[in-house]
Every structure is written in structure tokens, then in C-alpha cells.
Amino acid sequence: MSSNLYPLLFQPNLKTVVWGGHRLTDYKGLDSCVFNKGPYGESWEVSAVQGSESVISNGAYLGQSLSDVISKFPVEILGEKTFEKYGAKLPLLMKFIDADKDLSIQVHPNDEMAKREHGKLGKSEMWYVIDAKPGSFLYAGFKERISPYEYKKRVEDGTITSVLAKHEVHTGDVFYLPAGRVHAICSGILLAEIQQSSDVTYRIFDYNRPGLDGRPRELHTNLAAQALDFNVEDDYRTQYSSEDNAAKSIISTPFFSCRLLNLSKSNLDSIGTDIESSFHRNLLKYDSFIITTCIEGKCRISSRINETQIELSSGNSALIPAVLADYDVVPLTTQCKLLDSFVDNKDQSLTSKFTRFLHLSSK
Numbered sequence: 001m002s003s004n005l006y007p008l009l010f011q012p013n014l015k016t017v018v019w020g021g022h023r024l025t026d027y028k029g030l031d032s033c034v035f036n037k038g039p040y041g042e043s044w045e046v047s048a049v050q051g052s053e054s055v056i057s058n059g060a061y062l063g064q065s066l067s068d069v070i071s072k073f074p075v076e077i078l079g080e081k082t083f084e085k086y087g088a089k090l091p092l093l094m095k096f097i098d099a100d101k102d103l104s105i106q107v108h109p110n111d112e113m114a115k116r117e118h119g120k121l122g123k124s125e126m127w128y129v130i131d132a133k134p135g136s137f138l139y140a141g142f143k144e145r146i147s148p149y150e151y152k153k154r155v156e157d158g159t160i161t162s163v164l165a166k167h168e169v170h171t172g173d174v175f176y177l178p179a180g181r182v183h184a185i186c187s188g189i190l191l192a193e194i195q196q197s198s199d200v201t202y203r204i205f206d207y208n209r210p211g212l213d214g215r216p217r218e219l220h221t222n223l224a225a226q227a228l229d230f231n232v233e234d235d236y237r238t239q240y241s242s243e244d245n246a247a248k249s250i251i252s253t254p255f256f257s258c259r260l261l262n263l264s265k266s267n268l269d270s271i272g273t274d275i276e277s278s279f280h281r282n283l284l285k286y287d288s289f290i291i292t293t294c295i296e297g298k299c300r301i302s303s304r305i306n307e308t309q310i311e312l313s314s315g316n317s318a319l320i321p322a323v324l325a326d327y328d329v330v331p332l333t334t335q336c337k338l339l340d341s342f343v344d345n346k347d348q349s350l351t352s353k354f355t356r357f358l359h360l361s362s363k
Helices: 024-028 066-072 074-078 080-086 111-118 148-157 221-227 265-271 350-361
Strands: 014-021 040-046 092-099 105-107 125-132 137-142 164-168 174-177 183-185 189-196 202-205 246-252 257-264 279-282 290-296 298-303 309-313 316-320 326-331 335-342
Touching (some): 014 024, 024 040, 257 279, 290 309
Antiparallel strands (some): 014 092, 105 183, 137 183, 290 316
């Protein structure tokens, strides 16, 4: 069945919003004769959200929606364990976000609340900062504990931001936003966002500004109060390590895991035996699709399973089916940076760990 599949590329899917910027078209290398400068706030890179589904732009399934193709090969694309948990539905959504103005203060519900209120998945997400203008900041979490009553009063009088944790950001910064954590991306920031496949957002405060239609945007104060986690953390920023020619873990959550791959073409060429050196990625053990997003540079991705290949440049993403998750990445520029997102389906149960311990002890 894998012979019918290949790494999937997608048509641009840009969203015009009141806070959007003008960087996404250039970043994605889009034709200025077809796409104006926006303002575009979001690029939905890999999506199966109803109404905003990605459309395939390469190969045999050109012009078909991602959801339609998944329905034909659910296990092969998603992975057996992912299919068992989510059915024939992609459980993740990948976006780029360009904030020319501050986004609203908001929060997302967890799976239980989202299912109860909307019949949808909850929304935990992660941000990887691609670029930030000097002095740019975002909000993530509370800096002090407040009560639900104080929360509502501060929303009413417009002082809610004074109790939020404010973080100045730079390229490469990462923040994990579990469902329930108050947050907002602020002006001057371009970032990649990986999240559960859900469009449920509770808007808490929007600076009393009008939407694109000239009317105030809807607030969800009461629903947000039910979703909010009022606990205060010591550090909301995700700490991780990075090095050249290595895939380093950024984050692992119950919903998704992310790895950052930094490739230096000159280094690979110097240590490689081939004229065109590559970096091997065998992710079959995760039993999951891989959303690979090119943050910087350009590369070629070649499957070792069926020898299909694609080229991927900065500002663009691909979905690699689970059955093809053994592949080589060839950098085509001096520097290439990829963000890989997937569902970690490895057996991490205590029983499995204990069994492996006994096996190793017997050797």
C-alpha cells in the first residue's frame, strides 16, 4: 500500500485577520502576482479542520483534500495506533502566525470540556518563534494567583494584562501552552504553531477593538472562566538544546512531540562519503505521520521505503505518511532547519519498561 503514497505538499491556505501582518507571502515564497501582501495573520500549513482543510499540491492526489486521502489510507497515513485513538482524522494542526498587532488574550479548553461543549478536541499547542522584532513579547500564564471573581472584574475594567506573565522573545524561543493556560501572541512576532486539531478558542479580552467587519469581536468570558488554569508556574518558557546535524527533542506531550533538526550542508559534506550527503531520519518506531516544517533554508526529502521524494523550502510544510517515516533529508542550502511534529505512540507503559529491564538484566 505504501507504493501509492508519498510525502504530501499542500496549496497555500492563508487567513486574513484584524491583527495580521505582511510577512507570510515572502516567507513562504508565494507569487506576488497571485497573492497580495495581506494582512495575513495565519497560514494553515497542514490542516484537516472542517472548512479549512489542506489541499494537496503534488503527485497523484493533486487537488484532493487531505481528509479525503486520509479516508482512503487511514492506517498507512496516520499510523495504526493513531488511527485506533482518533479514527480517520488527523489529530494535529500546523500553522504559521504573523502578528502585526497583538492577538486577543485567550484560552483553550481541554479535551473533556471541548467535547462536552462543542463535540470537538481540546486545544493544547506549542509555539516556536521564527523571528521577533526587538522588544517583542508575548503573554503566557499568570504571574500571580487570582480568583475567578477577580478574573471577571479585571476583564470588565480592562486590567487583565497586568496579572499575566509577560515574556520578551527571540528567535528559537519555545512555549508550550497546555489547554487552560491563558496566553496571547503580541505584535512583531512570526512563529510556527503546532496544536491539537481544533478551532475552539475562548477570547477573554480584545482591547475593545473592532473586527474586520467594524463590529466588536465576541468575547467568551464565562466559558473561559471554566477553562482557565489559575495556577502560577516558575518558568513558562520551554528549555531545550540544539546542535548542528542532530535532531533534538523540543517537547513531548500526550498530544504531540516535536524535534528540531539543524542541518549544515558544509559539515555534512565534509563527513559524508557521497557527493551529496544526507541526514537519515527513521521515525517508524513512533507509528505516526510526520509533519515536517521547513523553518529555514531548503532541502530534499527522499523516502527509503519507496524512493519517492519532494523538495521543501522555508515557510512550507509536508506530511510524511506513517508507513514512509524512514527517509533521508538532503540540505540544498548551507543551513537548513526543520521542525518535525508527530504523535509519539511508543509503548511507555510501566509494564513495557519493566519487561525491557528484565530482558537487559538477563544478558
